[in-house]
Amino acid sequence: MVGTPVLFVAIPLLAAFLIPLFGMIWKESVRVIPGIVLAYLLVLAINLMNYVMVNGPIVEVIAGWAPPLGINLVFSAFSGFLVTLMVFLGLIVWMYSYRFKRNVDFEPAKKYFLLLMMLITGSVGMVLTGDIFNLFVFIEITSISAYALTAFYTGRDSAEASFKYLMLGSLASAFLLIAIMIIYSQLGTLNMADIGSKMHLMKPAYKIMAIIFLFTALGIEAEIFPLNGWAPDAYAEAPGPVGAAFAGIVVKAAIYASIRIIYTLFDLSGAYDLLIVIGMITLIVAETAAIRQEKLKRMLAYSSIGQMGLVMVAFGMGTEEGVFAALFLMFNHAIIKSLLFLSGSYLVYNSKDKLIKEVNGIGKFLPITSFLFVLGSFAIVGLPPFAGFWSKLSVLTAAADSNMLLIIALVLIVSIIEVVYYMRVVNRIYFFKKDESVSTQRPTLNALIAMITLGAIVLIVGFYPDAVTGFLHRASADLMDKAGYINDVLTLN
Amino acid sequence: MKKFVVILLLAVMGYYISITFFDIGFGDSHLVEGVVPVKDAYLNETVNSLNVANTVTSIVVNFRGFDTLGEVTVLFLAVTALGGILYKKRHQAGERSVLFSASKVVTSGSKLLFPAIVLLGAYVFIHGHLSPGGGFQGGVIIATGFLLMLLAYENFTVGHNTLSVIESLAGITFAGVGIWGLIYGGSFLENFLPVGTLNDLFSGGVIPIIYIAVGFKVAAELTGVIYTVLHEKG
Amino acid sequence: MEDTLFKILDYGVYGTAVLVILIGLYGALVKRSLLKIVIGLSIIDSGINLLLVAIGYLKGGTAPIFSPGYLDNPKIMVDPIPQALVLTAIVIGFGVTAVALALVIRLYRHHGTLHIDEIRNLKW
Numbered sequence: 131m132v133g134t135p136v137l138f139v140a141i142p143l144l145a146a147f148l149i150p151l152f153g154m155i156w157k158e159s160v161r162v163i164p165g166i167v168l169a170y171l172l173v174l175a176i177n178l179m180n181y182v183m184v185n186g187p188i189v190e191v192i193a194g195w196a197p198p199l200g201i202n203l204v205f206s207a208f209s210g211f212l213v214t215l216m217v218f219l220g221l222i223v224w225m226y227s228y229r230f231k232r233n234v235d236f237e238p239a240k241k242y243f244l245l246l247m248m249l250i251t252g253s254v255g256m257v258l259t260g261d262i263f264n265l266f267v268f269i270e271i272t273s274i275s276a277y278a279l280t281a282f283y284t285g286r287d288s289a290e291a292s293f294k295y296l297m298l299g300s301l302a303s304a305f306l307l308i309a310i311m312i313i314y315s316q317l318g319t320l321n322m323a324d325i326g327s328k329m330h331l332m333k334p335a336y337k338i339m340a341i342i343f344l345f346t347a348l349g350i351e352a353e354i355f356p357l358n359g360w361a362p363d364a365y366a367e368a369p370g371p372v373g374a375a376f377a378g379i380v381v382k383a384a385i386y387a388s389i390r391i392i393y394t395l396f397d398l399s400g401a402y403d404l405l406i407v408i409g410m411i412t413l414i415v416a417e418t419a420a421i422r423q424e425k426l427k428r429m430l431a432y433s434s435i436g437q438m439g440l441v442m443v444a445f446g447m448g449t450e451e452g453v454f455a456a457l458f459l460m461f462n463h464a465i466i467k468s469l470l471f472l473s474g475s476y477l478v479y480n481s482k483d484k485l486i487k488e489v490n491g492i493g494k495f496l497p498i499t500s501f502l503f504v505l506g507s508f509a510i511v512g513l514p515p516f517a518g519f520w521s522k523l524s525v526l527t528a529a530a531d532s533n534m535l536l537i538i539a540l541v542l543i544v545s546i547i548e549v550v551y552y553m554r555v556v557n558r559i560y561f562f563k564k565d566e567s568v569s570t571q572r573p574t575l576n577a578l579i580a581m582i583t584l585g586a587i588v589l590i591v592g593f594y595p596d597a598v599t600g601f602l603h604r605a606s607a608d609l610m611d612k613a614g615y616i617n618d619v620l621t622l623n
Numbered sequence: 624m625k626k627f628v629v630i631l632l633l634a635v636m637g638y639y640i641s642i643t644f645f646d647i648g649f650g651d652s653h654l655v656e657g658v659v660p661v662k663d664a665y666l667n668e669t670v671n672s673l674n675v676a677n678t679v680t681s682i683v684v685n686f687r688g689f690d691t692l693g694e695v696t697v698l699f700l701a702v703t704a705l706g707g708i709l710y711k712k713r714h715q716a717g718e719r720s721v722l723f724s725a726s727k728v729v730t731s732g733s734k735l736l737f738p739a740i741v742l743l744g745a746y747v748f749i750h751g752h753l754s755p756g757g758g759f760q761g762g763v764i765i766a767t768g769f770l771l772m773l774l775a776y777e778n779f780t781v782g783h784n785t786l787s788v789i790e791s792l793a794g795i796t797f798a799g800v801g802i803w804g805l806i807y808g809g810s811f812l813e814n815f816l817p818v819g820t821l822n823d824l825f826s827g828g829v830i831p832i833i834y835i836a837v838g839f840k841v842a843a844e845l846t847g848v849i850y851t852v853l854h855e856k857g
Numbered sequence: 858m859e860d861t862l863f864k865i866l867d868y869g870v871y872g873t874a875v876l877v878i879l880i881g882l883y884g885a886l887v888k889r890s891l892l893k894i895v896i897g898l899s900i901i902d903s904g905i906n907l908l909l910v911a912i913g914y915l916k917g918g919t920a921p922i923f924s925p926g927y928l929d930n931p932k933i934m935v936d937p938i939p940q941a942l943v944l945t946a947i948v949i950g951f952g953v954t955a956v957a958l959a960l961v962i963r964l965y966r967h968h969g970t971l972h973i974d975e976i977r978n979l980k981w
Contacts, residue, residue: 136811139689140802143696147794150787192689193804194813198661199668201689241707248700255693263942267693270949274697277956278704281963287978289708289963296957297885300898303953304878307905307946308640314938315647315912318660331655339643629886637879644871644908650916662936670923678921678934682941694945701952708959755922759948822925841948848955855962 133174135190135205135258138213142167142251149244160240161228164247168221171254175214182210183604187615189260189622197619198321202260204619207604208457209257212386215461216257219378219468220250226472226580227371242282249275249375253383260619262313262395263320265387266306269351272380273299279375280368291363298360302350309343312336323619326394326612341401344391351384353435354442355412362419365431366484370475373427374468377434382460385438389445389456394612402448409442410540417544421551425484426474429551430467433510436544437463443537444525451528453606454599458521461598462591466510466518469584472577473503477559479571486555491564499573500559502585507552509588512545517591674818675752675827683757684830684837688812692797695837698844699794705851725775733775740768748838752827758834762841769846773853781850786843793840800829800836870911877904891964891971895957902950906943913939 145167152159182188187206191197205213224246252272259265277299281292310320316332317325329337350357365373392401413436420432437459444456476499477492478484493500509516512523522541529537573581591598608614647653654660665682675681683691725733748761772779804813812829819826881904884897913936919927921937961971968976 134805134811136805139692140798140805140811143692144795144798144802146696146699147791147798151791151795154784154788190810192811193685194808194810195668195686199664200686241703244703245700245707248696263687263945264690264693267690267697267945267949270697270953271693271700274700274704274952274956277960278700278707281708281960284963284967289960289967290976290978293891293957293960293964296953296960297894297898300901300953300957301882301885303949304901304905307909310942311909311912311939312643312647315653316655316658318654318658318662320661320938324661328655328658331658333655335646336643339639626887629883633879633882633886636882637875640878641872641875644875645868647912649867649870649911650914652915653912660936662938665937666921666934670928676923678923678937679940679944682937683944687941690941690945694948697949697952701955704956705959708956708963754924755920757944759944821923821928852958852962 133178135178135188135203136192137174138171138217138254138258139203139251141171142247146244146248146251153240161243164243165221165224165228167247168217168224168250171217172214172221175210175217178205179210179214179601182207183601187608187618189618191622196622197260198319198324201264202321202323202619202622203258204260204615205258206615206618207601207608208606209386211457211601211605212257212382212460213254215464216250216253216379216382219464220246220375222468222580222584223371223375223378223472226374226577227369228576229574241278245275245278246372246375248272249279250379253379256383257386260322261320262310262322262325266303266310269306269384269387270303272383273303273351276364276376276380279372280364282369282372283367287363288367291360291367295360295364298350298357302347304347305343306347309340309347312340312343321619322390322395323616327616327620329395329397337396337398341391341396341398345388345404348384348388348391349408352381352388353384353412353438354408355415355435355439358412358416358435361435362423362428362431365434365471366425366427370427370471373430373475374471377430377471378464378468381434381438382464385441385445385460389609392445393609394615402446405442405446406534406537409439409444409446410537412436412439412442413540413544414439417547421547423551424486426478426486426489426555427471427484429486429555430470430474433548433551434463434467436548437467437510440525440541440544443540444528447528447532447534447537449528449532450606450610451524451531453609454602455521455524455528457602457605458524458599461602462509462517462521465584465587465591466506469502469581469588470506470510472581472584473499473506476571476573476577477503480569486558488565488568489555490558490562490568491560492568492570493560495564495570496572498578499581502581504556504559505585505588507556509592511548511552515592517588517595519592520595670821672818673814673827673830674821674823675830676822677752677754677757679755680752680757680830680834681827684752684833685812685814688801688833691833691837692801692812695794695797695840698841699790702790702844702847702851705848709851709855724777730775733771737768737772740771741765744768744838744842748834749831750824751834751838752830753822753824758837759841761838763845765838765842766845766849769842770849773849781846783847783850786847786850789843790840790847793836793843796836797833797840800833804829870914871908874904874908874911877901877907880904889973891961891973891976894973895954895961898957899950899954902946902954906946906950909939909943909946913937 190203192201255268281288353361416432416436423429477489481488509518512518669678669681744761744765747756748758751757801812805811808815814828816828818828881897881900918935921934
């Protein structure tokens, strides 16, 4: 082993505190250091992932106290996979926005990279932690960075979107604390594995109260209907790369937390049905809302919410195939939606309202960006042979295996809706005449590299899905193995 | 109309939270049978292996020190976010959005009180492992001293760079102690210093060091928040 | 006598905490002024903190501090964990409130008003 999981939190924090000092000596360092840190973390994640695939999960204790006394971090096939994905996307977003605001003296630009790094750290912490109160702390780290990043542009209504997000976010943290209190008052512990092993002792009435509060709290972060009021505005008003980071990183972490809670902490079978019902409602509401949107980023945001609903449905099946499908969807969504956000924000770079009709005929002026956007569109609606096809197929087979015909019907209908609104944009890009008043902006080289990397992954996974399915099978087996998780954590000394 | 819906919703929610907590009960051990709570171990280990008198401090800094690192980060991020959100149109030092002239009594009194407040704050965070209090509380007390000075003197200035350097150094100390523990002790934030005897000022290993760093950091950050908001042009 | 006192406390402490949370929620959800919303959010935090501390209380317990002389004459101690958690929750609440107020200042600068109906450009 070359490092330990705690470095995923310790190194960015150390760097965050160092950046103001280095910034006084060399101004560029505010941009460069987060990139170096993220690159290092990616290397670390890949190394640890290789180790975990061979030797099984790494459970790390903090401050030398074995669980349940101390806080512990769990780097397993499941959490490690998500961490690797998040750090990779973080590096892509960093690379994309490296020349985002040229002037480093511009004060928000100084803060931007720091906050972005902390957004990723908070999400990674949410995934790694094995302690329910620590989860709360990391959710707050993520949220505060997210509020600040949403309010980045002063010209737009970003402060309003951010305030809305903050309101719902603080309600979420209040509910999360109430749930933590109920659990703590009964079981006297905050460690997730310990809670999981003792959960059967708790009265069912308390269990239901706790899970309702936990689910409400995490539903707000994970954009689950009807708690997702913040999401479309925050995506639309935040800078493009931040939207990509929300869709690819923050929401994934929130989904991970809710899934970990339902699969490992609680033993309520009703919770799975709840997931399916909520996921279906989210899916239908979001996809029908997406088709009505006039702004490009709002459309992408609603599509993102809908995909999260589908992920919830897949997790709600409770079978290993279902979990595999959900993880595959999460992986594809993270890559493809980030690609769509990154390329989409160049398509509407100079327009004020970011309307869909302003992309008319832009395909001739921005050939590569448009091509990548179209590639992303094809992939996300699930056209073969792109990446999204395989994940949708695995959802369908998983649903067929557990005889859930309603889900199959729903996924197919929703796919048609998706085709309609994505192809509408693709049609405008290539077959409409360009509006002369709309000026275009060429992407910078680093942004182009970032987008092409994502596009290449979409193609590779599309033609050769086995590149990731091995990891995904291990990850889903890991999530289903509740006894193994508890055993790994609690027998550590 | 919306009001009634909200009130109804809150009534339902309040009812369910209340009955849950009334049922849990106040002031007894409300744990389910057969569970050994973590707190017993904390209370034992605090005296036996850490030699820290204040159990809350030992939990905050050692057992759950990772939470505290996160918490300090939240504060740091709040200050950073404040700077990012309110960057435009900042007043120069000395010209502020809230202008008022304090009387002679207030100015002289503040000058008299300021060192005492700072001293009290420092006492609270240095003795965090022995008596109630600690880094956060001491830091807040020091920040109130600066708030008093900013209210009493229109042209009282605090160097923005100084605050930022103190903040960074304190944060580096915390994270650095953690990493040092990882290298020499085997796990992040692990104690690597001798623990001394119970109720001595020099006891508890790294706990006082971390809490002093936290105290400096909190004081600098809260002062920074007050200063930023006070110099905001409306 | 002591029993009745504890009975009142039993319902009183939790009841007050829940009431404070509800007042805060009412403020945050119904009031139309941004500043009042922020105040509502901080009231929720206070209620939650009260609830959290109350969970750790034990009848007749002392503060969880091993002061000189305590070890010779031990009594029961209240649960220290909720107190540590409250410390974290308070600091986090402070951070969120600071960011919220900064956003309010910016909205006021932009729109010249704090009334939520007049600054609604986005759908709520």
